[in-house]
Every structure is written in C-alpha cells, then in structure tokens.
Amino acid sequence: MTRDLHLVRHGEATKDESRLTARGRRQVEALAERLRGTGFAAVHHGPLPRAAETASIIAAALRIPCRVEAAAGDYVPHFVPGHDDFFDRFPESERTRGPALAHEAETRFARPGDGPVLVVTHMYLISWLVRDALDAPPERWLTLSHDNAALTVIRYETGRSPRLVRFNDGGHLSGT
Numbered sequence: 001m002t003r004d005l006h007l008v009r010h011g012e013a014t015k016d017e018s019r020l021t022a023r024g025r026r027q028v029e030a031l032a033e034r035l036r037g038t039g040f041a042a043v044h045h046g047p048l049p050r051a052a053e054t055a056s057i058i059a060a061a062l063r064i065p066c067r068v069e070a071a072a073g074d075y076v077p078h079f080v081p082g083h084d085d086f087f088d089r090f091p092e093s094e095r096t097r098g099p100a101l102a103h104e105a106e107t108r109f110a111r112p113g114d115g116p117v118l119v120v121t122h123m124y125l126i127s128w129l130v131r132d133a134l135d136a137p138p139e140r141w142l143t144l145s146h147d148n149a150a151l152t153v154i155r156y157e158t159g160r161s162p163r164l165v166r167f168n169d170g171g172h173l174s175g176t
Contacts, residue, residue: 003114005115005155006152008031008058008149009147010120010121010148010149025057027173028149030173031123032058034171038062041064043055044068044109045067045069045120048073049172052066055120069101070101071104072119073125075097075123076098076124077098077136077141078141079156083108109140110162126152132146133162133164134166149170149171151166153165
C-alpha cells in the first residue's frame, strides 16, 4: 500500500489571522489548480480560520468535502529544552496538548494507505512530519520552515521508510 501525504500550509493570512488576504486567496487558487486530478477523497484541515478558508477554496475547486481535524491544527508538537524564549510565546494549552495531537496526526495521516491524502495545516505540524520522515531527532522540527500555500509531499509505502518527495514547493505561486 502506498500513500502520498500532501501537506499544505494555509495561504497568507491577515495580521489578526482571521481570514486570508487577497494574495493568500490567489495563492490557494493557484495551489488548487496544481492539485487538480490528484484524486483526493477529501481535504483535511485544522480548525483555525486561515486553514479552514484555505481548505474550503481547495475543496470547492476540486469538488471534494472538507473535514476539520484537531490533529491538523496549530500547536507545538514537541518541547525543546533550552528554547524557553520561543516556547513561552505559546499558550500553555498549545504546549501541553501539542505532543498528543502530533502523535494523532502521525497515526491518522503519516502511514501507508490507499491513495493520496491532503492536509491543510500550519508550519509546525509540517515541520514535525518532515522531521519524522527524515528520521531526524525531535528537536530538528524547530529548524524547518514552510511558505504559505507551498506543497510538501511525503510518500509512505508498506515495508519501506518514508520518503520526502517534495518539500516547500511553491512553483505554482509565481505571479501570485
């Protein structure tokens, strides 16, 4: 069994993160066009407005349903000692619930399965799953970054280690 996990960071959001900017909507429309014909059954997305709006635009273009998933949300997947200044910026709930949600995301999405899966999420979860696919130490998720509406693809095949097929690919974003 093979599963290509397509991970997308939400489009560019307004400063208050309540919705996408006009540029963010154009980014997502370009991404949706790129994903056309991939064969997704649904768009899984985090509960925050910027991810939900991104998923809604993609789902409408691809004519597939949206599914909100707490595990695709915005949270700290792993605490790294010695980076207190960074982690202190996040609410306690994101720091304490994050590892369990990251584990849930791995269990739900990061495994062999039938067909491709699309998850619209946030930079930290993408970084965490890429780090996992590369078998890097847990603290390495802090060193990875992901652009708005860029595409990362990880392939999971039965009996094989995960393979990073595409990372932070924004080729569809030229002109947005």
